[in-house]
Amino acid sequence: MIAFSRQLRSVNLSQCYCLSSQVLRPLVTMPANQLQTLILYGCGKMDSQLMVDIIHRHSTTLQCIRLTDINDAIMEAIGLCRSLRDLGLEHCASLSNAALTRYFQSCRQLTHLRMRDISHLSSHHVRCVAESSKTLHHFDMSECNGVNSSDGFFCLATECTSLDTLLLAYQTGVTNQAMQLFLSHCHSLKHVDVSGCRLLTDQAFLSNHVSLETLNISGLDLLTSDSIQQLLTRLGSLKELCLGVTYDLDEADRILNIINQEQCKFFIDTERCYTICRTPIHTRELDIPP
Template sequence: MKQNPILIPEISHILCSFVDAKDLLNLALTCRALYHTSCFRLWNTLNPKSHRILRKIKNTLDHTSAYNKYVWKFCLSSKQDIHHLERFFFDHFLFPNLRELKFSNAAAQDHILYPMIASAQKSLTSLNLSKCYCLSTAVIKPLLSMPPHQLESLVLYGCGKMDSQVLVEIIHRHCRTLKRLRLTDVNDAIMDAIQHCRKLNDLGLEHCSDTTLSGASLTRFFASLSKNQVQLTHLRLRDIDSLTCQHLRVIAKSPNRASLVHFDMSECNRINAEGISWLATECINLHTLLLAYQEGLFIQNCHQLKHVDVSGCRLLTDHAFFPLLDAVDDNLMKITLETLNVSGLDLLSPSLIYQLLSKISSLQELCLGVTYDLDEADNILHCINHHDDQQRYYMDTEKFYTICKLPFNKTSLIDSGRKRSTLYLHLRHYHHSLDGIDDQDIEHTTTTLPSPSTWNLPSL
């Protein structure tokens, strides 16, 4: 007698992949063969978006542990306020096969997260505890009893209470598998331990004073990157007191510099225009460059640059952007810039803002910041929408006064004579704000926003 194909796990997984999440529960009740596969798909990823959903999950787990084994990924963001939850709320959130745990919440305590991590020691590969400011070293000690070289991602942004020696031991224990590492307030010992992570492609360090992290330690680290041919793609060095232009030069001369696509060195006060120039000239594959509160800008040499943040660089004037505009006028290179954050740059003229929007066709979002003169922004919008028959822009106030290009080109969408109430448009309700659009046009309109701004990019 031939085996029923549905009983083959691979086939049942394929069948369930075509079923909508809302119908998986009904599918689970049809037969035993599809029950486990449907439950796995229902419980595989838990990412509660509200307290109502979170409490429903708790109520289910309180009455049965049958579903705990199906959970591979659990995420709880900082948007969920857990202050008012009872102390033992998460006692049954123990998932033995958990692979990824992301718990980013300022109210998180050791008694919540320690049992979760300890119960998933044999399977956990990714741990993100960013913005959990109240945690102590005890919560990450289970990582030392995990099988060696298992952890692939460790994010501890904001966890400044962690013992440095424990972090060093964790990094050494998993150095062969760690690909992502993001830490706050590291010292020389931690930096030297990171040198042994040969597969590292995503490194983030923030708020490191020169009394704990020395320039010599950074020099040794960047030299080891070149020697070991580490392919870093994302590098975030935010508010690092000991970072200098010489370190940028080492990065720029590294044989693996072409792999770098995202670089954030905001608030590094010892960086000057020369160091940024080396970086921009040599790292030609950079897509994202975040230079908040820096002095210089040399983006004309980065042919592939898509996202730039120069917010707070108060010394920048129109002249800093002239080379970019000249390159566009002379067709010297293809500009792919999509988002630009110039908030806090009080010396920029409205004329330059207009030129950036009108000449750089790829530009989707330009952030002016909440302190920008709204009358000036209104005039810029009026001019660009009045003179350009193809591209239409609106102001998104929820993105800190960002001028955005509409996700579709309709010359009749915005009347150039409209008042500010129409120009300051929110996508979720602009179908009600715009006149003269047929229902048929709305039905066939793509309503996705342009690419994410620099402030909405994955945090490093």
């Protein structure tokens, strides 16, 4: 199918675990600099030299690359893609510290970056991203256990101020001060996930961030119910607040009863990990007594 698609611009074979490298060989023989999107999440057993050849073949046009379990040679090839805006990497155990440093020191054009379970990723690399990728809008990092200090996040918050999406689930280096810096410097921030960042307390969310629309705080055991209530009342743009399935449902109902005394402003969706959702305005108007 790939071989006969003359106008092929995008390849998304995410989670196709049984694919062989042979399937992708037509991408090397098709016209050069035609492919714009290459997504192979879950396809970590592809021949690495073939992947390098594909990326080299389309280095001028590739704008989105998302891969699993890559090595240094593939990372070097990605570094030649000057039109790349969106990069996603996951489960990369063999990707070296040096290769990560070389790439992140020169990734000036990125707007979207997702990294999951990158063994050698460190706070130093987060600083490199912050210093070179000031155009970032979307930053997603999870299960990167080597990022265990907050220094990189401090730099990211103060340098990448155009961020609108910040996803840092289960990152041990996320502290109150780091969260405060993100909320005070990134004025376009709309979506935040700090689930499992267990160092965070009420102090992390003191800012009246006017643009925040979704916030995931599941697993934050140090966050008090008073703080959750204040978030719901202070943040006028907040549409969803995820508490997580381990949160006390009775306590969540108590918070909502207080907030909804005069009008049904929020409800809880138990099928979405106990997410408190803002009631649509037209629905609230129906609840107003004559």
